[in-house]
Amino acid sequence: MDTITYFKDRFEQLQGQQLDSRLKSLRDDAFSAFEQTGIPTVKHEEWKYTRINDFFNKDYHFTTDLKEQQFRAPELQPFLLPGHEAANSIVFINGHYHAEHSVLRSEELEVISLEAAAHNQYAPVVEKHLGHSADYHKDGINALNTAFIQEGVFIHIQKGKTVNHPVYIYNVTDARSGNIFAQPRALVHVAENAQVEILETFVTVGADESFTNQVFEIAVEENAVLNLCKIQNDAPNSTIVSTTHVHQVGKSVANVVTISLSGGLVRNNLNMVMSAPYCEANLSGLYLQNGHTHVDNHTVVDNRQPNCLSNELYKGIMNGQATGVFNGKIFVRQIAQKTNAYQTNKNILLSGNATVNTKPQLEIFADDVKCSHGCTVGRLDEEALFYLKARGITDATARALLLHGFALDVLEKIGSEDVRAYVNALVTSNLQLD
């Protein structure tokens, strides 16, 4: 069965169950879009260096039934992130939100199904923001997620409140009996004057292949602050397509840090849409890859209103046969005067077989703006290495120190001390190069 037929079959099953949902037309439109374009191949401009369609030529399983999964809460134990004892946790298993595995400690935080949110007082928020990412991703993989919104969640942060515990989101894929395709979906609403810290991680259990096609849309209202850190340290049998679409609808601050340490194939789409004046967005990323892994960061900063500020800093350390992609788009609309947008991408290649494709892409239609971009791809500085060795430091330690120093300014962007220490330890252990 080809891919489109397989998903059509699933889609029709689901349509049979839920006829009168307000989400129906969104799903229908998304499915038609998927039917037309299918899974993007390398012929698609935005997917030129990242090949995700191989997975779909294998046997795989995509379940629309929450009850089908075998994963038990205690099995999550080894993957819990530090500080979890005092954190809210939201657990997706094979793409489905599991309330019984999740722990909600903060009353400023509300987690309900998207389906429910579409029919209660949050309906206007859902209507305005759900599916907004499709404006930026005209491809079948984004549409495929939207077509199957059913167990997605709506996360609401109360107006004027700071969520007193961080929110940990676990994207678990159980690949213990067959290849699994999973589609976590969430809409996060950070209401006016609210503040939240979210930490996300991806976990594959089992030796079969996993493909996680995640779409998170986040609306940030007036004077709200979003701190989001994505940690990707998944198994080599995993593929992750993670779309994070941040829509700053009011004067607000959004800080997003993306750390990609391991995993078979990772594609991150990060969009910062600045739809109000005086928004601030900070996008930072570190990718540290070895072996045959592939990591692709596609970012978009869309300045739709005047006086917004964005700082973007992505750094990569590539070893083995790893391949990396950085594609940073900055749009400055005609009305968006006084935009300040800065972008930097720096890469160190440790092996002759590692590669990075880096591409800044600035489209500026306003005339009174400050925009800069710069990218570098180089090797470890031999002068610096000699300097350290001349002080008695062995070659391996000297290399690790230099690379850690290179990565440090990204690591320092991680807000939570617990998480920063945790990521720092992961990075340090990954840098014990042989």
Added chain:
Amino acid sequence: MLEIKDLRAGIEDREILKGINLDIKPGEVHAIMGPNGSGKSTLASVLAGKQDYEVTGGSVTFEGKDLLELAPEERAGEGIFLSFQYPVEIPGLSTTNFMKTAVNEIRKYRGQEELDAVSFLKKMKEKMALVEIDQSMLSRSLNEGFSGGEKKRNEIFQMAMLEPKLAILDETDSGLDIDAIRIVANGVNKLRTPENGILVITHYQRLLDYIIPDFVHVLYNGRIVKSGTKELAYELEERGYDFIKSELA
């Protein structure tokens, strides 16, 4: 402690050192002077083990060991220290962390226990006072955004921390004003002991007003062409390097 015999070295087929002979005994301070391009910095780099240079002949023995056989970090472990003419800026690595790692790696090389945090801090405080630098500078990224004087003081601080047997100071005075030279020289002088050797490489005599050498050698065109005591440095300062050239002609 250091015996250099007929040392020849160069870079990409170009011979820069054309047979250097030099003998440094414990407690001695030697100065090497010479015009630009004579090979002074090459000699310093070769002694510290920089890979860019190829040794094509001769030998270097340090306390009976063949120095040329050792990697740069092993030479440091044996007790050789090079104060860089151009200290490298290293983003994201503080001097404190750098020194903690270096001190302990050297101790490991010598089969000693790692220094505990308290002893390390105590040592740091002591040496900071010696070269008049403060904690804030040591917490910053190594050499990043430091002035010329700060970089050189940091080099001497590192030297004080690592307590080498033989210190090689490569143009430590270049780019420094008189006050900075005095601080740097004081730091060096406090480390002078009957057991340690110091090799000062400099273009000008003025540093030697503060670090008084026992011997002065003139390096010219890859060879030591004249050796003497500190008076030779004054003579060079007065008459310029041309008199050496004319003597040789």
